[in-house]
Amino acid sequence: MSQAAAAGQVRLPGRPAGALAGLRACLRAEWTKTRTVAGPAWLLAATAGMTVAVSVAVIAAVRCPAGMACPVDPGRLSLTGVQLGQAMVAILGVLTISSEYSTGMMRTTLTAMPRRSLVLAAKAAVLTGEVIMAAAVGVLGSVLAGRLIMPGHGFTAARGFAPLSLASGPVLRAACGSVLYLALIALLSLGIAALVRDAATATGIVLGLLYLAPVAAGFITNHHWHNRVQRYSPMPAGLAIQATRHLASLPITPWGGLGVLAAWAAAALLAGGLLLRLRDA
Amino acid sequence: MTTITPYRPAVQAGRDGFGQLLRAEWTKFRTVRGWLIGLGVAAVVTVLLGVLTGGSNDIACATGPGSPVKHGRACLPPPPPTAPGGQPVRDAFYFVHQPLAGNGSLTARVTSLTGRYAAGQGPYPQLTTPGLQPWSKGGIIIKTGTKPGSRYAAMLVTGSHGVRMQDNFTQDSAGLPGLVSAVSPRWLRLTRDGDTITGYDSADGAHWNLVGTAHLTGLPATVQAGLFAASPDHTVINQNFGGGESGTSDPSQATAVLDRVSLAGSAGGAWTGTQVGGGAAAAAPGRFQRAGDAFTVTGSGDIAPVPPGDGNGLGPNITIERNLAGAFAGLIAIAVVAALFITAEYRRGLIRTTLTASPRRGRVLAAKAIVVAAVTFMAGLAAAVVAVAAGNHLAAAKGFYLYPVTGLTEVRVVAGTAALLAVGAVFALGMGALLRRSAVAVTAVIVAIVLPYILVVASILPVGTADWVLRLTPAAGFAIQQSVPAYPQVYGLYTPNGGFFPLSPWAGFAVLCAWAAAALGLAAYRLRRRDA
Structure with missing residues (x-):
């Protein structure tokens, strides 16, 4: 095939020219790869399942006893499961490219589709699509759990906690934003995996990047540094999108926070794509 | 007929000992460059994250209401008195005393303990609200002298914890329960015999119960014996989600009425009233009145250890485990290396060679666990030692008060952090x-150890649930880093946020x-049941 490409004139039947057509072919190839192995399906199911499970567990644990002020953001609380769901998404994002390196499949892929940035773009697109589907299930389940359980735990309308509803703007933003958050985490993982290739190392880096910031923030007493960590690290900044009240007290605006995460994901993808082109597979 | 001699190789067969297996695994580990780099990364991030979180902290404090916020050492309070064990303590109370030479015994009956406190903080708090604090105390005490921090043993009644015997600030044992009143008085007795002081209590003055025994090594021949009253600040804890932060703290005062006071032994002189220590004394000066053998003693303050944290009067203070926050980062790197130590064998097919060479599979896993644990422990120990040394140096240079701990505790915290990483590595290997x-193994380990901690410190879970999370999940292991125990005899907020774990280290x-x-x-x- 590479000889055919080098000749420049031989065109295989059923393989139209053009970048768009190339992208379509890449997308089809990636989609076939994803749906024909069991791993991604399990991970997507785990993303939705664990998001809902942790959300339900946390919602069930939190009560607002009579006579106590409850400075709780119901939207953020009912979407707590995203903090575990993102770990599943991270595995999925990492394995999208790392498993090809570990099995040697990458060489086949790049022989079939020599335009490497196109391969990464196709992987990113397929990954984003499937993660959005799974995340939507997990997030909707979490919001539903919050709507059903929280009023029985003292979070009543009389005390200023209207039942969670996607019809309310902030809740809709938190829900859609959480889905986008998980998609961006997947892209960040894909970019980092393209950088370091090894699945375990990439997973370690992604999860370290995500989980260490809130741990470090807990130990930093300096107000300025605490704020900086909350504003510029992917997890605390990205999860600002889950806030549904007291937006003024947030270290970063909801969409601004998601933007910070998007910048992290874009940087990782860019660096990963660059190295993919520069390095031998 | 020719005899066929089977081929015998010149090389001797390798021994099948466990030592050999260990050596094989160690060779595998040290010859993979990536794993050594990973180990190095784990050590470096452990130090870096610890030093960065510590190094970013700065001292900023307002010295009084309305005064500007100052930075640096300008606003540090004087160093607190310390207990014989080295802990910082509060030693402020009103003391009615006389010298007691040699052995002897002090007995008194407490008929009342009442208190007042200032509700709502102001520049000049008025003690107008009646009420006792949980650890308001009044009773009898034998103390080396009137110097704050000197050794003592005391029998006392408290606001809501019954009769206690306390000595040397950290020891506390319970006597008769219930509140003291005129109809149910409490008799207290302290007996000195050499370096040993024994405490008794009684409800009627006839039947005495042993409450506790204190060994005060090096107690001088002449000590001060007498009556005292103290009352720690009225503290309101805003018990909201995740424990919140401690709320307001206002001065308070306790008044104890004691009668039938008798001092047996070679005591001499009159009863003298002394305000020991400082603290809230200015807002609520202590005093005493005497009518025959009945005394009314009024005092503020506390005789107790000072736990680390904010607003405890120590000024900006840190504990040594604050420098070891990087263990979280180190653990993530270690999890990657330890998981790869086995999964790489599956990926490359080396596991089949390994299991052919050493068919007893359980032993292979054991050898791997020992190697990875030992290597991680050494790297973790080096990192923890450097992190604590660097962090303490940095904090001292900035003027932070380093919460003192005993050498043994420091060894436990530092070596415990290394052991934490080592056990985390074994967990990841498993x-x-x-x-x-x-990828799945690394995620499982990180999610199991780090995520519960985040959910707890991010103040999402209520206190009770958070405690259970830190009892049951692998995150409980971080308790090994806790250098200062929660003191039940000091009312306060002991949450994981403040570094207090629900389980002992x-x-x-x-x-x-x-x-x-x-x-x-x-x-x-599974290794035994499944083909590799």
Whole structure:
């Protein structure tokens, strides 16, 4: 095939020219790869399942006893499961490219589709699509759990906690934003995996990047540094999108926070794509 | 007929000992460059994250209402008195005393303990609201002298914890329960015999119960014996989600009425009233009145250890485990290396060679666990030593008060952090052998150890649930880093946010060990049952 490409004139039947057509072919190839192995399906199911499970567990644990002020953001609380769901998404994002390196499949892929940035773009697109589907299930389940359980735990309308509803703007933003958050985490993982290739190392880096910031923030007493960590690290900044009240007290605006995460994901993808082109597979 | 001699290689067969297996695994580990780099990264991030979180902290404090915020050493309070064990303590109370030479005994009956406190903080708090604090105290005490921090043993009644015997600030044992009143008075007695002071209580003055025995080494021949009253600040804790932060703290005062005071032994002189220590004395000066053998003693302050944290009067203070926050980062790097130590064998097919050479599979896993644990422990120990040294140096240079701990505790915290990483590595190895997929194993370990901690410190979970999370999940292991215990005799907020774990250091560590053992045991079982 590479000889055919080098000749420049031989065109295989059923393989139209053009970048768009190339992208379509890449997308089809990636989609076939994803749906024909069991791993991604399990991970997507785990993303939705664990998001809902942790959300339900946390919602069930939190009560607002009579006579106590409850400075709780119901939207953020009912979407707590995203903090575990993102770990599943991270595995999925990492394995999208790392498993090809570990099995040697990458060489086949790049022989079939020599335009490497196109391969990464196709992987990113397929990954984003499937993660959005799974995340939507997990997030909707979490919001539903919050709507059903929280009023029985003292979070009543009389005390200023209207039942969670996607019809309310902030809740809709938190829900859609959480889905986008998980998609961006997947892209960040894909970019980092393209950088370091090894699945375990990439997973370690992604999860370290995500989980260490809130741990470090807990130990930093300096107000300025605490704020900086909350504003510029992917997890605390990205999860600002889950806030549904007291937006003024947030270290970063909801969409601004998601933007910070998007910048992290874009940087990782860019660096990963660059190295993919520069390095031998 | 020719005799066929079977071929015998010149090389001797390798021995099948466990030592040989260990050596093989160690050779594998040290010859993979990536794993050594990973180990180095773990050590470096442990130090870096610890030093960065510590190094970013700065001292900023307002010295009084309306005064500007100052930075640096300008606003540091004077160093607190310390207990014989080295802990910073509060030693402020009103003391009515006379010298007691040699052995002797002090007896008194407490008929009343009442208190007042200032509700709502102001520049000049008025003690107008009646009420006792949980650890308001009044009773009898034998003390080396009137210097704050000097050794003592006391029998006392408290606001809501019954009769106690306390000595040397950290020791506390319970006597008769219930509140003291005129109809149910409490008799208290302290007996000195050499360096030993024994405390008794009684409800009627006839039947005495032993409450506790204190050994005050090096107690001088002449001590001060007498009556005292103290009352710690009225503290309101805003018990909201995740424990919140401690709320307001206002001065308070306690008044104890004691009669039938008798001092047996070679005592001499009159009763003298002394305000020991400083603190809230200015807002609420102590005093005493005497009518025959009945005394009314009024005092503020406390005789108790000072736990680390904000607003405890120590000024900006840090504990040594604050420098070891990087263990979280180190653990993530270690999890990657330890999981790869087994999953890489599956990926490359080396596991079949390994198991052919050493068919007893459980022993292979054991050898791997020992090697990875030993290597991680050494790297972790080096990192923890450097992190504590660098962090303490940095904090001292900035003027922070380093919360003192005993050498033994420091060894436990530093070596415990290394052991935490080592057990985390074994846990990751077990998960790797169980799941065979490195990415899944690494995620499982990180999510199991780090995520519960985040959910707890991010103040999402209510206190009770948070405590259970830190008892049951592998995150319980971080309790090994806690250098200062929660003092039940000091009312306060003891939450994981402030560095207080629900389990004792070794119990928490045992929980992590149990998780690691379970993972390794399951992995050994599956390794035997399944083809490689």
